[in-house]
Amino acid sequence: MKAYDRVLLKLSGEALAGDKRTGFDEDTCIRVANQVKQLVTEGIQVSIVIGGGNFWRGRTSETIDRTKADQIGMLATVMNCIYVSEIFRYVGIPTEVFTPFQCGSMTKLFSKDGVIDCMSRGGVAFLAGGTGHPYFSTDTATVLRAVELDCDIILMARAVDGVYDCDPKLNPNAKKFHEIPLQEVLDKKLGVVDLTATVLCIENKMPILLFGLSEDNSIVAAAQGKSNGTRMIVK
Template identity: 40%
Template sequence: MISNNKESMYKRILLKLSGEVMAGSLGRGIEEPAALYIANEVKAIKEAKKDIEIAVVIGAGNIFRGKENPHIERVKADYIGMMGTVINAMALSSALEKIGVENTVMNVFSTGRYTELYNALEGRKILKSKKVLILAGGTASPYFTTDTTASLRACELECELLIKATKVDGLYTDDPVKNKDAKFIEKTTYLEVIEKNYNVMDITAVSMCNENNIPLLICNLKKKGNVASFFKGDKIGSIVR
């Protein structure tokens, strides 16, 4: 696992979350305790490193999955998913507000007064103000995953680290949930991820991070305070450079 000796110097980060984390024990939709758990994890990161700037991209698997609705053609299904990310973003925003964390939701398409229209320049200003920036709406184009959205926004917002918070401890040679013989990978390169087809992010997201020299930390969100501990000097997760 990776210690944060120099990693703690990262000031602006993007946190990528799956939509499923919002569902909690419900499996679908949004469970309030789950949303509050995530909000508190974000707050813990801010408390661990006072000058940190945090952007968040969240998926929508708890709201809608195109693969489970084959009767809906791909482009429409992708747009439904994008709208699902707005629902999750607003729910997370409310949870953060409830625990006293200032935040702004930016969306790539207009949804009225509760979100701001995304542009990178304004997004950077929000981050500099130390508000948490929640990014919704995906890339605004079909055929792109929220992992690609996270990589794209990390580049546009000039983030120094992309953190993919998952349900496992880091990167493995195979799915550790399905394969008990899967081996943990402490650190690797983007080129190796591509060559060995490790299931980290889709190829577009991986290539974007590689080309723009943004390291990726993969770690376990289910362990309370785990992500925040990285900024306190603890060894966690896997790093890809």
């Protein structure tokens, strides 16, 4: 039973790489595709943003200009979306890849009407290339697109299974939140999503559900309102 009509799914590039931590883990991508196929079959409209961390972490480099580093990151997300969209096609889901800048014949130029048309026809729209500008993360691009497309919620699939009061890798007693206001995430500087993305969510009352991608059927559970992750809300 679906809980939402239209969702934006944010996938971590690192999570798609699996244990390899770089590139792609095809089995992981196929599992994601089959779950999204179930959502589409249930009548949920789905668009997807994928991070580029399995290829590029330019912000950690001091040898490359920030603008150029971010541009490389944008192209990493394009590669991710083209690859994963083909995995989706392999399992029987029609897809289209949209970018905010021209990529020859490889992608389509982003427009709200184009993306909604793709989803209304039972396809999945991949939103690659971030915002098209440096200094904005894929988290910010995710929120921007979710707001533009009038999505009900952002489903954020990561390697971690929720929001904690501190790093669970460093503190085994870290407390996991089932639900937390986005303003509290901001005030406590929990670093779940970046500052710009958090503020944009608050201003536009866009909730986020953060959950672990590796859990069985986690995407389907999230879309059905049955996730064990953390729901970040706007009060």
